[in-house]
Amino acid sequence: MKQENAIQLFENKKVRTLWDAQKEKWFFSIIDVIGILTESPNARKYWSVLKVRLKKEGSELATNCSQLKMQSSDGKFYKTDVADTEQIFRLIQSIPSPKAEPFKLWLAQIASERLDEMQDPEITIDRALEQYLQLGYSENWINQRLKSIEIRKELTDEWKSRGIKEGQQFATLTDIISKSWSGKTTKEYKLLKGLKKENLRDNMTNTELILNMLAEASTKDISKAVNPETFEDSKEVAKQGGNVANVARKELEAKTGKKVVTELNAKTLLNQKKEIDNN
Structure with missing residues (x-):
């Protein structure tokens, strides 16, 4: 069952969601929904009391709800009560709230957007573009970022075709690529930039993105050329792919006298952009 975790926003409040591709359904964290309503x-505690009341009333809503793993505030994944769109609509009827109607409209919109994206994947890209623009990123950076998503997808598809498992094995290969071109694992890279849960x-x-794309694209191309048979073989391919970008990085640094991998993060970059725009 292919599942995709995501954070949706209702009036700037987070709702943890999960898309089940097999069932073609959204599942929503009941605790998050109740917190908003x-x-x-x-x-x-409100949900615990409500479950008892619903059972006494003969409602099967609480009984039929599932539990799925969703990310908690500590960054870890725990099982939590979830409900699909239809169940959430029924849940709303049991909770007196002035936000009930706006929330129903929001649920309908989420469902509609997903159907639109399934019919036309370009809509997903357009929405990502709009969100990055709203955050203040430059169009040049956004184009690079969207391209990096495409290249990453091509690489992970190649890994899957080689029998590489999502999760730990994907993370290991990603770390090897990152270490090979930048000199830092993903964790070390995020630490340098002062990041915690941020992407x-x-x-x-822009330059870091371009070199990271070169490393991942090179890894994919080398993998297709040499056909690695084992995970150990794929680890070696990841080193080779990362090294292609490492050579480019060192040559660029030699020409400019500046480090490519820096502590600059989105907040710093966006502040610099605002200062330039204001001057």
């Missing part, structure tokens, strides 16, 4: 300081690629400069 009730503004209760303890949504978990590393969203905090790269």
